Amino acid sequence: MSTTELRELYQEVILDHSKRPRNFREIASPTSRADGFNPLCGDKATVFVQLEGDVVRDVSFKGAGCSISTASASMMTEALRGKTRSEAEALFERFHRLVTSDPSRTRENAAPELGKLTVFSGVSEFPVRVKCASLPWHTFKAALSGEGKASTE
Amino acid sequence: MSAERAAPSVAGYDVEAVRRDFPILATTVHDKPLVYLDSAASAQKPRAVIEAERALYEGYYSNVHRGVHQLSVQSTEAYEAARGKARAFLGARESREIIFVRGTTEAINLVAQSFGRPTLKPGDEVLITGLEHHSNIVPWQILCEQTGASLVVAPINDAGEVELPVFEKRLSPRTKVVALAHVSNALGTINPVKRMTALARDVGAAVLIDGAQGAPHLAIDVVDLDCDFYVFSGHKVYGPSGIGVLYGKAERLEAMPPWQGGGDMIASVTFEKTTYNVIPHKFEAGTPNIAGVIGLGVAIDYVTGLGLPRIAAHEDELLRYGTERLQAIPGLRIVGTAKHKAGVLSFVLDGIHPHDVGTVLDYEGIAIRTGHHCAQPVMDRYGLPATARASLACFNTRADLDALARGIVKVQEMFR
Numbered sequence: 153m154s155t156t157e158l159r160e161l162y163q164e165v166i167l168d169h170s171k172r173p174r175n176f177r178e179i180a181s182p183t184s185r186a187d188g189f190n191p192l193c194g195d196k197a198t199v200f201v202q203l204e205g206d207v208v209r210d211v212s213f214k215g216a217g218c219s220i221s222t223a224s225a226s227m228m229t230e231a232l233r234g235k236t237r238s239e240a241e242a243l244f245e246r247f248h249r250l251v252t253s254d255p256s257r258t259r260e261n262a263a264p265e266l267g268k269l270t271v272f273s274g275v276s277e278f279p280v281r282v283k284c285a286s287l288p289w290h291t292f293k294a295a296l297s298g299e300g301k302a303s304t305e
Numbered sequence: 306m307s308a309e310r311a312a313p314s315v316a317g318y319d320v321e322a323v324r325r326d327f328p329i330l331a332t333t334v335h336d337k338p339l340v341y342l343d344s345a346a347s348a349q350k351p352r353a354v355i356e357a358e359r360a361l362y363e364g365y366y367s368n369v370h371r372g373v374h375q376l377s378v379q380s381t382e383a384y385e386a387a388r389g390k391a392r393a394f395l396g397a398r399e400s401r402e403i404i405f406v407r408g409t410t411e412a413i414n415l416v417a418q419s420f421g422r423p424t425l426k427p428g429d430e431v432l433i434t435g436l437e438h439h440s441n442i443v444p445w446q447i448l449c450e451q452t453g454a455s456l457v458v459a460p461i462n463d464a465g466e467v468e469l470p471v472f473e474k475r476l477s478p479r480t481k482v483v484a485l486a487h488v489s490n491a492l493g494t495i496n497p498v499k500r501m502t503a504l505a506r507d508v509g510a511a512v513l514i515d516g517a518q519g520a521p522h523l524a525i526d527v528v529d530l531d532c533d534f535y536v537f538s539g540h541k542v543y544g545p546s547g548i549g550v551l552y553g554k555a556e557r558l559e560a561m562p563p564w565q566g567g568g569d570m571i572a573s574v575t576f577e578k579t580t581y582n583v584i585p586h587k588f589e590a591g592t593p594n595i596a597g598v599i600g601l602g603v604a605i606d607y608v609t610g611l612g613l614p615r616i617a618a619h620e621d622e623l624l625r626y627g628t629e630r631l632q633a634i635p636g637l638r639i640v641g642t643a644k645h646k647a648g649v650l651s652f653v654l655d656g657i658h659p660h661d662v663g664t665v666l667d668y669e670g671i672a673i674r675t676g677h678h679c680a681q682p683v684m685d686r687y688g689l690p691a692t693a694r695a696s697l698a699c700f701n702t703r704a705d706l707d708a709l710a711r712g713i714v715k716v717q718e719m720f721r
Contacts, residue, residue, distance in 0.1 A: 155335075158668045162661075162719060171656075171720075193660055194677045194690040216690050218658035219720065281664065 160274030161281070162219070165227075170219035175212040175229035188215075188291030188302040190283050195221050199291040206236050211292070218284050224272060225288035231269055237296065243269075244289050251275045251285045309707045310626075315618045323611065324700050326351040337670025340708045345490050345518060345649055345696030346674050347540045350604075354544060357603040358596045368592055370569055384595055387602025388585070391550050394605045395535060396526035399555060404588045405598050408549035409517040410440040412536035413484070415551060415588065416513055417444040419561045420534075421482055427453030429481045432510070434472070434496065435461040435686060436489040439679040441515045445484060454481070461686060465492040465641040473504050480510040487519025491680040491694070492641025493624075493649025495523070502532050511557070517541055521698070522620060522647040524613040533557050539597060543699075544604030548597030551588070558584045565590040608699075616699045620648050623697050627706040634713055640692050650695040651678075654713065657720045659693040665719055666693075669712040 179185075179200035188197040197215035201208060211232045213225045228247075232240050247269055250261045255276045275285045283304040294302035324330050329349050332339050341349060361383070367376035369384045385400070392400045406412045421431070431445045435458055442456075449456050457480070459472040476483070483505040488495050498519075502512045513534040516525065520537035527535045534553045540546040553561075563570055563581055567590030572580040581587045608616065627650050631637055636655040654662060663675035674694045677684045684690060695709055 155668055158665065161664070167720065192676065194681065194684065195660075196690065218660035220661070222658075278664065281660070284660065 157274065157277045161278055163271045163274065165268065165271045166219065166223040169223035169226040173213075173222050173226035175226065176214065177212050178214055179210055179212050182295075184295040184298060186291050186295035186300050186302055188287050188294065188304075190217075190221075190287050190304045192283060192304065193218070195284065195287060197221065197225055197288050197291050199225070199288060199295050201292065201295045203237075206238075208232050208235050208237070208240055213288060213291075217287070218281075220272075220275065220281055220284040221287050224285045227269055227271075228288050228292060231267065232292065240296065241293070244293055247272070247289055248286060251282050310703070315615055315622060318611075318615045318619050320619065320700065320702055324702070326353070326607075327700050328352055328355070330700060334670040334672070335668050337668075340669070340671040340705045342695040342697070342701065342705060342709060343672045343674050344521070344541070344698035344701075345694065347546065348521060348543045348698050349700070350545070351543055351607050353607050354600050354604050358545065358600050361596055361599050366595070369595055370586070380595060380599075383599045383602070384593070387598045387605075390602045390605045390609075391552075394520075394525070394609065395550070395552050396528055397552050398528060401584050402552055402555050402558065404551040404553065404558070404585045405593055406536075406549050406551050406588075407547055407594070408538040408540070409515060409536050410444075410538075412534075412549055412551035413440055413513065413515065414444045415564045416534050416536075416553070417448040419564045419588075420511065420557065421445075421448045421454075422451055423562060425449075425452040425454040425481055428479060429454040430457045430477070430479045431455070431482045431484065432457045432459060432475055432480050432505070433484050434459045434467045434486065436465060436467065436492060436494055436496075436683050437484070437486050437680070438490050438515065438517065439681070440517075441484050441486060442682070445482070458682075461494070461683075464643050465489065465494045465683075466643045467494075467496060467501075469497065469500060469504070472501055476504060476508045476510070478508055480505065480508050482513065483510045484513045485515065487514050487516045487525075488522060488647045488649075489641070489680070489683070490518045490649070491678040491683045491692070492643065492651055493518075493646040493696075494641060494643035495519075495645040495647050497645075498532070499530050502530055506531065518648070521608075522613075522617055524617070527552055539601040539604060542601075542604055542608055544601035545594075545597045548594045548601050550601075555584065558588070563587050563590070567591040569593075611699055617647070619699065620697045620701070623701055623703065623706060624648065624650070626703055627695065627697070627709070630706055630710045631713070634710065634717075636717060637713065640687055640689065648697045650697075651692045652694075653689060653692050654717065657716060659691040661720065662693045662713070662716050665716045666709070666712045669708065669715065671709055671712050673709070 182200040183203040195217035202210035290302040365379040369381040516537035539548040570590040659675040
């Protein structure tokens with residue numbers, strides 16, 4: 153490995169979202185919310201979801217985490233707005249495959265519907281950081297399913 | 306960098322020779338020479354320890370305390386010789402006061418279950434401090450749930466110290482067990498364990514000292530400390546992983562029921578009744594970690610050969626230097642500023658998460674620990690989810706800390 157992988161991990165877009173996270177706020181009376189926790193590192197994320205019928209009208213997050221988890225949460229909220237429940241779930245699956253699969257298969261997993269989220273492909277090179285990127289998504293999924301809690305373990 | 310200065314050498318301590326004893330220090334990580342600053346998580350192994358395990362397996366391995374054949378006799382002798390080394394290392398009176406266990410965690414669980422569970426009653430108290438590792442919290446919580454006793458915590462101040470009056474105030478005749486870290490793994494604070502033990506004994510409490518971080522850095526004399534139990538892990542004193550030591554005063558250990566049943570811990574077995582073996586064997590059921598014990602004995606020889614007071618002086622000098630270097634970095638805050646510290650530099654950077662610090666430093670070949678260090682209550686005390694922690698060992702140098710300081714500046718540049 154070289155520092156190329158480090159640059160792949162910490163792409164400008166990721167650094168930007170980690171420093172200036174979008175939708176970093178509470179939703180006063182969300183239709184659902186969930187608290188996510190990564191017991192390995194102590195990262196916490198609360199995801200708020202405002203559903204209108206079957207559509208994600210608004211989604212936001214609060215919490216403290218590393219640059220990868222903060223950027224992932226931030227970009228997730230942007231990607232999910234306006235999606236239907238089934239579109240959101242499909243995106244979760246796509247994203248999960250992107251960050252967990254063998255790095256050599258990154259290209260084929262970088263499906264077009266992921267859009268900007270493909271910047272997280274570098275995460276797959278860093279097994280210990282995969283959970284950072286996936287925590288917000290697990291938390292969103294827990295909110296949708298009404299579980300209220302998500303853990304990366 | 307002007308802040309980099311050559312080290313004043315500790316008399317008779319040749320750190321370059323020490324470094325040559327550790328084969329792993331010659332490796333590279335991400336094409337950079339390894340800078341290993343994570344010994345508080347687990348220390349690297351000197352060649353002597355690695356070779357001792359090989360010599361055992363290639364030359365004289367067999368089960369211990371069982372066979373009449375030559376190899377078993379030889380293995381048993383080496384195993385029991387290691388017990389003698391551990392006794393001397395801790396300053397214990399007798400070798401039978403040394404029980405081999407898997408590590409600090411198992412030792413604490415053994416004491417909680419074998420000493421605590423039959424003794425404690427509702428209304429009794431177990432006193433710990435605010436800087437304990439999870440392994441010196443959770444076994445006591447389990448014990449309290451089982452017995453109806455309560456867990457009491459002596460909190461730390463902003464520097465990460467347990468002040469004696471604060472500690473003393475929480476002692477009472479209800480206190481039956483006091484469990485203390487010798488050295489905090491997250492902050493490096495050295496607890497004044499001798500004074501604390503004396504105070505605890507005044508109220509009649511039994512005292513366990515968690516020496517996981519103490520044994521690698523401080524000379525220990527359990528008779529002088531007068532503690533009932535002292536526990537440590539082999540892998541943190543340059544020995545193999547999966548082996549550790551429980552020291553207990555003989556009269557305590559003799560009064561305790563066995564923790565696990567099995568072979569080697571019995572004197573005689575019938576289906577009606579079993580009589581137990583004497584200590585230490587009563588607490589060593591089953592085939593033990595033979596290679597681990599023998600490797601640990603050699604690690605103790607190694608540490609004793611270097612001299613713990615000299616290792617401590619070397620590390621203290623590095624700790625002072627490292628503290629100075631890190632404090633000079635704008636945006637860096639050291640967490641844990643106790644007057645008496647050993648081997649640990651815990652820190653946070655403004656606006657940068659410790660995990661990101663760890664990942665970037667890794668690409669500089671620098672291994673540190675990031676996270677809550679299995680001490681979440683300590684993190685909560687400072688309102689932090691995590692810190693980055695550099696920890697020192699006998700083989701570290703000022704150059705390692707210079708590399709760390711340079712690495713941190715790189716991290717800051719990257720996340721600016």
